[in-house]
Amino acid sequence: xxxxxxxxxxxxxxxxxxxxxxxxxxxxxxxxxxxxxxxxxxxxxxxxxxxxxxxxxxxxxxxxxxxxxxxxxxxxxxxxxxxxxxxxxxxxxxxxxxxxxxxxxxxxxxxxxxxxxxxxxxxxxxxxxxxxxxxxxxxxxxxxxxxxxxxxxxxxxxxxxxxxxxxxxxxxxxxxxxxxxxxxxxxxxxxxxxxxxxxxxxxxxxxxxxxxxxxxxxxxxxxxxxxxxxxxxxxxxxxxxxxxxxxxxxxxxxxxxxxxxxxxxxxxxxxxxxxxxxxxxxxxxxxxxxxxxxxxxxxxxxxxxxxxxxxxxxxxxxxxxxxxxxxxxxxxxxxxxxxxxxxxxxxxxxxxxxxxxxxxxxxxxxxxxxxxxxxxxxxxxxxxxxxxxxxxxxxxxxxxxxxxxxx
Amino acid sequence: xxxxxxxxxxxxxxxxxxxxxxxxxxxxxxxxxxxxxxxxxxxxxxxxxxxxxxxxxxxxxxxxxxxxxxxxxxxxxxxxxxxxxxxxxxxxxxxxxxxxxxxxxxxxxxxxxxxxxxxxxxxxxxxxxxxxxxxxxxxxxxxxxxxxxxxxxxxxxxxxxxxxxxxxxxxxxxxxxxxxxxxxxxxx
Numbered sequence: 001x002x003x004x005x006x007x008x009x010x011x012x013x014x015x016x017x018x019x020x021x022x023x024x025x026x027x028x029x030x031x032x033x034x035x036x037x038x039x040x041x042x043x044x045x046x047x048x049x050x051x052x053x054x055x056x057x058x059x060x061x062x063x064x065x066x067x068x069x070x071x072x073x074x075x076x077x078x079x080x081x082x083x084x085x086x087x088x089x090x091x092x093x094x095x096x097x098x099x100x101x102x103x104x105x106x107x108x109x110x111x112x113x114x115x116x117x118x119x120x121x122x123x124x125x126x127x128x129x130x131x132x133x134x135x136x137x138x139x140x141x142x143x144x145x146x147x148x149x150x151x152x153x154x155x156x157x158x159x160x161x162x163x164x165x166x167x168x169x170x171x172x173x174x175x176x177x178x179x180x181x182x183x184x185x186x187x188x189x190x191x192x193x194x195x196x197x198x199x200x201x202x203x204x205x206x207x208x209x210x211x212x213x214x215x216x217x218x219x220x221x222x223x224x225x226x227x228x229x230x231x232x233x234x235x236x237x238x239x240x241x242x243x244x245x246x247x248x249x250x251x252x253x254x255x256x257x258x259x260x261x262x263x264x265x266x267x268x269x270x271x272x273x274x275x276x277x278x279x280x281x282x283x284x285x286x287x288x289x290x291x292x293x294x295x296x297x298x299x300x301x302x303x304x305x306x307x308x309x310x311x312x313x314x315x316x317x318x319x320x321x322x323x324x325x326x327x328x329x330x331x332x333x334x335x336x337x338x339x340x341x342x343x344x345x346x347x348x349x350x351x352x353x354x355x356x357x358x359x360x361x362x363x364x365x366x367x368x369x370x371x372x373x374x375x376x377x378x379x380x381x382x383x384x385x386x387x388x389x390x391x392x393x394x395x396x397x398x399x400x401x402x403x404x405x406x407x
Numbered sequence: 408x409x410x411x412x413x414x415x416x417x418x419x420x421x422x423x424x425x426x427x428x429x430x431x432x433x434x435x436x437x438x439x440x441x442x443x444x445x446x447x448x449x450x451x452x453x454x455x456x457x458x459x460x461x462x463x464x465x466x467x468x469x470x471x472x473x474x475x476x477x478x479x480x481x482x483x484x485x486x487x488x489x490x491x492x493x494x495x496x497x498x499x500x501x502x503x504x505x506x507x508x509x510x511x512x513x514x515x516x517x518x519x520x521x522x523x524x525x526x527x528x529x530x531x532x533x534x535x536x537x538x539x540x541x542x543x544x545x546x547x548x549x550x551x552x553x554x555x556x557x558x559x560x561x562x563x564x565x566x567x568x569x570x571x572x573x574x575x576x577x578x579x580x581x582x583x584x585x586x587x588x589x590x591x592x593x594x595x
Contacts, residue, residue: 008574009574009577009578010578013577013578013581014577016581016584017562017577017580017581020555020580020584021561021562024556024559035588035591035592036584036588038533039537039584039587039588039591040556040584042533042534042537043537043541043552043555043556043557043587044556044557044559045534046534046537046538046541047450047556047557048449048450048453048454048462048557049446049450050445050446050449050450051459051463054449054463054466055445057467058445058463058466058467058470061467061470061471062438062441062470062474065434065474066470066471066474066475399504400497400500400501400504401500402504403500403501403503403504403507403546404500404503404545404546404547404550405545405546405547
């Protein structure tokens with residue numbers, strides 16, 4: 001309760017108050033306070049008495065502990081509406097928090113990637129993990145080194161990743177219907193530190209089997225911080241199958257997988273038209289050169305033909321690059337060492353204490369994540385409710401005090 | 408507190424039998440509080456509202472609220488009696504606000520000026536003068552009189568119920584008594 005002041009009381013006031021208390025206690029008071037004492041006695045003796053009928057009725061209510069009758073029916077409506085408001089506010093806050101938490105968890109709270117998309121871009125997302133099956137090995141590898149060049153004007157399509165260990169990987173194939181679509185994927189794997197080499201070999205085998213290209217790779221083995229990454233180029237026709245195989249390596253588990261697509265049909269068409277135009281121009285210029293008679297004409301036409309041929313070369317290179325992007329998909333694979341025991345190799349589907357502990361750890365991690373997200377969602381809602389409660393209480397208190405002044 | 412206990416001891420003994428079944432500490436405390444404060448709460452609310460029907464409703468409502476909130480009572484924040492009077496005060500002020508919203512005044516205040524046959528003529532006159540003076544006081548000052556003389560509160564309890572410091576409560580009481588004294592002397 002607020003204390004308005006704590007100033008020491010005036011001696012005369014204190015003496016009067018003492019006289020009043022003494023009077024009520026039946027003690028004698030100084031003659032100076034006779035008037036006050038008489039008024040105090042008269043006020044105390046005029047105390048309103050409880051009507052017997054009401055006293056009996058109230059006793060009955062208390063006896064029944066106010067069970068389902070009476071007093072609550074006469075409760076002022078305002079109080080009901082306020083309690084209803086706080087009930088609704090609380091329920092709303094809890095509901096919002098739950099929805100946010102569920103949405104974040106269901107939407108892949110493990111980390112959404114940024115998105116920048118063009119009008120023609122498409123985005124697909126999948127979560128995948130290894131299922132323990134081994135892909136068949138093929139040692140044949142093509143062009144172990146190849147420098148990758150990003151296409152001019154290429155914009156990464158929107159992509160999202162989700163961490164869902166344990167879910168089977170499904171290859172994603174966007175609808176092409178004659179469109180020129182560039183596909184790409186990124187796969188983050190984890191493996192036991194001692195298995196990084198095995199995983200790298202498995203990746204090479206899968207890429208070889210798919211007639212893909214390992215553009216560059218880096219494998220660090222030894223110690224708990226083993227790491228490997230690969231930049232791969234895979235024939236687009238077998239991208240889905242390759243991703244399935246990469247998601248199902250024997251010694252690795254999928255942390256996250258991101259698939260992306262970009263429609264470059266317009267860009268491809270523009271390059272094709274530019275090439276055709278340049279070729280037509282060169283043909284025209286060659287005809288003009290054949291008909292030329294003066295040295296100046298011949299020199300001028302030769303210069304123009306050279307320009308047209310340069311343009312043809314450039315457009316042809318652009319077209320080839322786009323074709324390569326369409327025909328070969330870029331796949332980035334990273335392998336991180338993890339501190340948990342490697343899964344049983346072939347045919348290890350039985351129950352083990354290690355697996356159970358691993359699963360329990362996952363469950364606890366997910367539960368902690370959900371709790372943290374819910375807490376993050378609830379905190380601002382709770383703050384808003386607290387402020388509303390404080391404002392509501394202050395307002396109600398002020399209005400009540402005003403009610404005293406208006407009577 | 409003893410003063411209040413004596414005043415309210417007329418509460419029906421019927422409570423004893425019913426309370427014996429399923430007793431718990433909070434219920435026993437509430438029951439004790441009810442026994443000691445029922446009459447005081449009614450007297451306070453009646454003096455504030457000057458309407459016996461409304462006073463009954465508000466008194467019942469206050470005890471019901473106190474019963475429902477009995478487990479949330481925190482002794483560190485004050486005595487139970489002050490807590491109960493705080494609940495009754497809020498209910499009474501809500502009633503005053505409700506009246507103000509519904510209509511300016513549906514009925515005239517009840518005539519609280521009663522003359523006891525047992526009083527002598529002089530005392531009866533003084534009593535009438537005090538009653539009239541009290542009736543003319545604003546609600547805020549009537550409330551102080553009700554808490555002090557009808558509910559039997561100490562100045563410290565009075566301060567806790569009103570939410571002011573003890574010295575402030577004493578000053579308010581002093582001013583109210585001075586008003587009453589002057590009004591009575593003017594009548595005389």
